[in-house]
Amino acid sequence: MKKFGLLLWSLFLITSCTLKKDYLIDYGEKAEKIVSQSTKKVKVYVFAKKGCEACENANEFFGNLVNDKDYANMFAYNFVEIYDENWHTFDENSEQLMLDVASYFKDDIDQVPYIIVGEKSFAGYKEQWDDIFKKEIMRCYKAKICNDPVRQMLNHEIKY
Numbered sequence: 001m002k003k004f005g006l007l008l009w010s011l012f013l014i015t016s017c018t019l020k021k022d023y024l025i026d027y028g029e030k031a032e033k034i035v036s037q038s039t040k041k042v043k044v045y046v047f048a049k050k051g052c053e054a055c056e057n058a059n060e061f062f063g064n065l066v067n068d069k070d071y072a073n074m075f076a077y078n079f080v081e082i083y084d085e086n087w088h089t090f091d092e093n094s095e096q097l098m099l100d101v102a103s104y105f106k107d108d109i110d111q112v113p114y115i116i117v118g119e120k121s122f123a124g125y126k127e128q129w130d131d132i133f134k135k136e137i138m139r140c141y142k143a144k145i146c147n148d149p150v151r152q153m154l155n156h157e158i159k160y
Helices: 002-018 029-035 053-066 092-105 127-143 149-154
Strands: 042-049 075-083 114-117 120-123
Touching (some): 042 092, 042 127, 053 075, 075 092, 092 114, 092 120, 092 149, 114 127
Parallel strands (some): 042 075
Antiparallel strands (some): 042 114, 114 120
């Protein structure tokens, strides 16, 4: 009987130590919208702060690109405002998602916007990067196998 109890305790310890926190997180309603988007389009995510000039510039760039005839059908754009002007969190689920995505990419994010384009991540926004964003969208769209780590994380398909 002692051996059986010891075996059960060992199994409990092994399984509890191997579970990752991503299996325990519910990212909320916004996550459902992201997961339901077409898998054929390249995904672009901008995690932002209200009133942040760089965030607004990134939003304007990707918003205009969505309407560009050369790119409109290639990607789905998700603008996620996480913080207010005073860095108070609007949506803890979205903030946790951003932090988990940064952990997956091994990014130390110290500024917003935090941008994910296909399989690449960017901390901040600079107009000089616009061509890089376009090239990554085009590369992923043509490859037809570009991973969407954010979607995979929301579906608990990957660990970080």
